[in-house]
Amino acid sequence: GMVMDFGKVKKALKIWIDEHLDHAYICSKKDDVGGYLKYKGFRVYRMDGNPTAENISKLLFGLSRKLNIPAKRVGVVESSPDSVAWYENK
Numbered sequence: 001g002m003v004m005d006f007g008k009v010k011k012a013l014k015i016w017i018d019e020h021l022d023h024a025y026i027c028s029k030k031d032d033v034g035g036y037l038k039y040k041g042f043r044v045y046r047m048d049g050n051p052t053a054e055n056i057s058k059l060l061f062g063l064s065r066k067l068n069i070p071a072k073r074v075g076v077v078e079s080s081p082d083s084v085a086w087y088e089n090k
Contacts, residue, residue, distance in 0.1 A: 003070050012067050013060065026051040053078050057086035 024043040027034035028050050038044040049055045057076040064071040075085035 009064075009069050009071075012069065013064065016063060016067075017060075020045050021056075026056070053082075053084045054086065057084055061086045061088070 024045045025034055025037050026045045026047065029046045029048060031046070034044045034046050038046075047055060047059065053076045057074050060076070061071060061074040064074060073085045073087040075083055077083040
């Protein structure tokens with residue numbers, strides 16, 4: 001049983017990540033530095049909350065839903081032993 005080909009999931013999310021997060025200064029919308037860097041032409045992605053691993057995984061979980069990817073959980077790995085996952089209890 002497979003709900004969706006993982007290759008398609010990876011491709012859809014990778015395209016969005018490459019366009020928005022890759023090599024970007026990820027910050028809160030309240031971060032003045034982010035506004036200044038964006039004004040100066042740097043790549044900036046501004047989030048509603050702080051750019052913690054938890055909030056980034058929540059962002060990607062929401063994105064997967066918008067892309068009609070039936071994800072149950074989205075995880076972010078910061079380093080080898082450090083990771084977090086976001087999921088909704090329904």
